[in-house]
Amino acid sequence: MSNTKNTQESQESQESQNSQESQNSRNSSKTNDKQTANNRPSxxxxxxxxxxxxxxxxxxxxxxxxxxxxxxxxxxxxxxxxxxxxxxxxxxxxxxxxxxxxxxxxxxxxxxxxxxxxxxxxxxxxxx
Known part of the structure; x- marks a missing residue:
């Protein structure tokens, strides 16, 4: 039962990490879009x-x-x-x-x- 619990915790941890990476990616994309608009050459x-x-x-x-x-x-x-x-x-x-x-x-x-x-x-x- 210990292995089952560890596997479930591992999967939940991985899902949480993937969700966080996805959120970071979306935020990074928004930031890059703003930077692109603001980084136009003078x-x-x-x-x-x-x-x-x-x-x-x-x-x-x-x-x-x-x-x-x-x-x-x-x-x-x-x-x-x-x-x-x-x-x-x-x-x-x-x-x-x-x-x-x-x-x-x-x-x-x-x-x-x-x-x-x-x-x-x-x-x-x-x-x-």
Whole structure:
């Protein structure tokens, strides 16, 4: 009878432990959901991530970010990069890349939208 009692106590202990683990798992999941919402990157973190990811993909370092906005899908940026260095520097070729990121700051796409010489004004926007 002692073995039967020990087996029953062991099963009850195991059930209690499983119930506790299940509760902890549910609480952890709720906490993770809150943390995920609260752990969204700040705009500055998004900018840093975008510059780094674009540089890694294209091999070109971003010189500046000329446009930055949050969208329904995440983030949209326009990044200026040096594509071809020339002498004098005003003859170097620059490019504007449109970069799209998800809400977490992960790059989802990019494309070159403009190429120009560094020393030239932008004729497309009413330049003289």
């Amino acid at each position: 705009p500055m973190e998004v900018l840093r991530q975008a510059r780094g990811q674009l540089a890694e993909l294209t091999g070109m370092e971003a010189e500046s970010v000329s446009s930055f906005e949050q969208t329904e899908e995440g983030w949209a940026l326009e990044v200026e990069v040096l594509e071809l260095e020339r002498v004098p520097d005003t003859m170097s070729l620059m490019a504007t890349y449109q970069v799209e990121l998800d809400p977490d700051g992960q790059l989802t796409g990019y494309r070159r939208v403009r190429r120009y010489e560094r020393g030239r004004s932008d004729a497309r926007r009413g330049g003289r």
